[in-house]
Amino acid sequence: MPCIVWRSEEELRKYFRDQLSTAGPEAEENGNAANTPHLHGGGSNGATVNGEAQLPAARQAVMQPSCGTVAMSPTAARVAAAASEGGPTGPSTGKAAAACLRPDVLSRMRILAFHSAGNAEDMWTSEGTGVRRSPSPLLEWCRSSDVEMLAVQMPGRGSRAREPFITTAQAAARELLPVVQPLLESGVPYAVLSHSFGTWICFELLRAVRRAGLPLPRIWCLSAMPYPDVPYSLRPWRQQRALGDADFQEEVRGWDVNEVVFTPDMWQLYEPILRADCTVFDEYELQPDDPYKYDARQAADADSVAGLAPLEPFDFPIEAFWGNTDRRVRSELVAPWARYTRAGFRLTEVAGNHLWPINNREAKTAWLNQVVQAMNQAVLLTKK
Template identity: 30%
Template sequence: MTTLNLLCLPYSGASAMVYSRWRRKLPAWLQVRPVELPGRGARMGEPLQTDMQALARQLAAEQRLATAAPYALLGHSLGALLAFELAHELRALGCPPPLALFACGTAAPTRREDYDGKNWREPKSDDELKSELRELNGTPEEVLANAELMGLTLPILRADFMMCGRYAYRQRPTLPCPLHVMGGDADRASEEQLLAWRKEGHSHFSLHMFPGGHFFLHEHEEAFLATLTEHLQGARQPVASLSVN
């Protein structure tokens, strides 16, 4: 049976291992491969990055071999933009396209008004970062009050927010893979901002709205993973047919 590698890019401040629990919840043919970013998790000793294009280029070189097998890309928030840029950088290296790109929880690359409005290009203070975490409603107060945990998390978050704030959209040929966008109905990204992702691909497009805020993929994990699996099951059918023939 044809397996499919799902390369997962984390959101701001997080390690890619936030996706590791999915390994127990998804079918065996779907191999979850969290893509760790420099400065966190197993790569804690590496410098943090604030240039998304440079990071995407680095990750493309690191993940190039993974594209020899059928694969899909998924990212949430910052990770969605990074997955999008990674798809383009892999294309520039001559790699086959992903079977699908899943962009979750963020406005399209051409609709970054929310970041522009808050001037995330410049580093924010600890208090400003904590305030943003409270607004996103994904961090318990006891974690925000833990000085040791915050001491580890806030530098990563600061760099990640700057990376988003400094992101510059570049016009390139549209991606040839299906593009599936996921959003929360109480999240900041509007349906219009999410629908604007449609312009970035010339294959199949879908938009799925889930109940909840920014972290709908955790709040409604079962429904989210069911939708993900359904799309990838369909995407791998042509690959399976080719391997049989």
């Protein structure tokens, strides 16, 4: 479900011009080998205490299968450089990238966040500037409570604009697992956070984490996405593959996207991103866990949503949110996520449309305050 960042048309054009100019030939040379979701850290600057710069709300780690590169806070950069054979100014290697993911950084807990369709990591890591600034209670909490925000950046957008898209949730999960594995094995507790399209990618990653025997999160806060075994007949959207340009624009408008996106210049930039992201949830099919007994006929039965989930439920709580003016994802499509946990489920209404994290400051603030409260209860008291 598309979520577009809040910028004027002029700012959006400049943003994409800058991203394309800075991506450079290296992105093209990396090609498919670089087609791995990245982890990005916050858009806020580090605080200053007693005249010394402190760690920002999050650091940024950019990972690739064959060659990892890192861009992070000065402290984390020194940690990575210490493990790099090339030293602080030497070549960026996978070894250096892995170093920045070790628990040397002084975080008490971590949040792994997944952006929505048509969006990027700055959905979580940026508060904007000037009159468009929208303070984030989540980032404020990260800064004040030694919590590390790590936001997934899917390829094909932002600084990764020249990289090929990933168009299945399962493929994204496969690529992400080795990136996050050092984080999960570090002993630092973590939570996961996802909105809309990012929720099914997060779900597949959590399944992969469980299959690999890695630590699971203390809590998952998800929003504005139907349960993963929703039948095609109940999915509140049309598949993009069969839609021409005009029909696809109409479909995207149904997700409350800002009209600036549909101006000719902007649409030329956004259409490929949106079509790729829509493909992820258009063609997603949940494959049941093999060891778990499940009547496959139940999955095709629209009346079965109150029954068993098609896989073993998770042992962490799920906090789910839905927008009361969302024209697509209503509460009855979010409520069945309760079947995917045996550790507690709560469904909360948000006073906003599908894009409340983007276009409704009041709703965003109230929602993120609830997210912080839920994560506090589940994780904050846990010590390293």
